[in-house]
Amino acid sequence: MVDDGELVWPRVLLFALTLVTVVALMVVAATSTAAFSPHNPAWDGGTDLRNEIESDSGVESELVRDSTRYEAFSDASAANGTVAFVVAPADPYTDAEAARIRTFVENGGTLVVLESVGENGNELLADVGATARADGRLLRDEYENDGGPAMPVATGIENHSLTDEVDRLTLNYATAIEPGSENATVLATTSDLAYLTPQDDRLEPGDELGPHPVATVENVGRGRVVAVGDPSLVINAMLDRPDNGRFVRELYAGADRVLLDVSHAADLPPLAAAILTIRDARPLQVLLGVGGVVAIAAASGQRARSVGTRARRLLFGDRPRRADPGEGAGQSVQPSSSMPHPSDAERDDERVQHVRGDGNRIRRDDDDRDTVD
Structure with missing residues (x-):
């Protein structure tokens, strides 16, 4: 006889394995490993930024997969209360795409472009009418840094509405932002000991030390464009460094909605x-x-039929007929539905007569043996 536990535990283990597999597949399908992605929970992802914006009850948030979405916020009433973030675009924006974003900005929207070494961010800045550009060279500071020269600290914070209660920015493989014109206002600069290098090189005798802007803002039409020389400012590992999170929140403070533009990010x-x-x-x-x-209707109907069948069995004893153990072993005659079913008493009487008949047959056999002998 098989123990019940021998039957139950394999089913439990199979169910647990299936559940773990399904959960793992859903996690893989819902997350990304691309840097800066709002679906990447790793250190270089942007899930913390997305979660922080979504948890702010004062603003609506949206992931923009297609630049045509900017058309919904291009009129003055919608653009004035909207801030769009573009973080290190992996692909260049086409002329038509950039034109939609420029219309959005000119009608009152705020565009924040975070770029360091790529040219796609600079092209977008130029297409929307901004003069600021990312230098592209690595910014280092041997003295004012947070963990190494490639992580300089920008301590020169200008008095501006976008830097309220911001005392410093902690950078990570950043670059400088060249204002481009007097129209651009510098928001943050490095210390006097920072320098720019084409690669992650140490300070050389010919390198020029000095403060370098790392964030600017300028008016374009009725809107404005913010350029930041460090997209790592918003990744999970850096957002809580002093005072990065505060600066990002100030960029969309007072806005009605925030757009995270992922139209030119990784898949x-x-x-x-x-x-x-x-x-x-x-x-x-x-x-x-x-x-x-x-x-749901089909499932509910099937469940209702199953419940009805169980109810009839409980109330009226309508149980399914069990198969006769000998059924199928040989050809048997099925009783006609019109024939009366014998009662229990009649079945018992038949069994007694059968036993009596067998007993008489046995006794007759014994008498025959005696006669022969």
């Missing part, structure tokens, strides 16, 4: 892309809604 994880696709496609939402209702 989104499959689950996040599917959710955004469903959210942006109204016909698909309707189709999925109708399909869900039909599925």
